[in-house]
Amino acid sequence: MTYAVQSRRALAATQPGFAGFSAGLRSALRALARELAGAWRYAVARREFNHVDANTLRDLGISRSEFDSYWAESQGLAEQTRVRVIEAGLSSRA
Numbered sequence: 281m282t283y284a285v286q287s288r289r290a291l292a293a294t295q296p297g298f299a300g301f302s303a304g305l306r307s308a309l310r311a312l313a314r315e316l317a318g319a320w321r322y323a324v325a326r327r328e329f330n331h332v333d334a335n336t337l338r339d340l341g342i343s344r345s346e347f348d349s350y351w352a353e354s355q356g357l358a359e360q361t362r363v364r365v366i367e368a369g370l371s372s373r374a
Contacts, residue, residue, distance in 0.1 A: 322351060 329347050337343060342350065352358035360366050 318355075325351060 326347065329344075349358070350362065353360050353362055354368070
């Protein structure tokens, strides 16, 4: 006997390959969304950094060539070696 409304669990039991495919697809889409959001944040930060003038950079003690390294440290993509990044991480955890 068939029912007009089937639960997801019942549907997955009748189509085991679909359940795995569906879960994998959702996982892949979530990962893609995270990557796109990270790329967007990087692009926004890079654009804003490019508007900072040389005097401000000198006052901050950073050169234009250090942006990628600083970004990687602040996002946890590289070992934190700068005192400002380490202190910012400690203060945000509190």
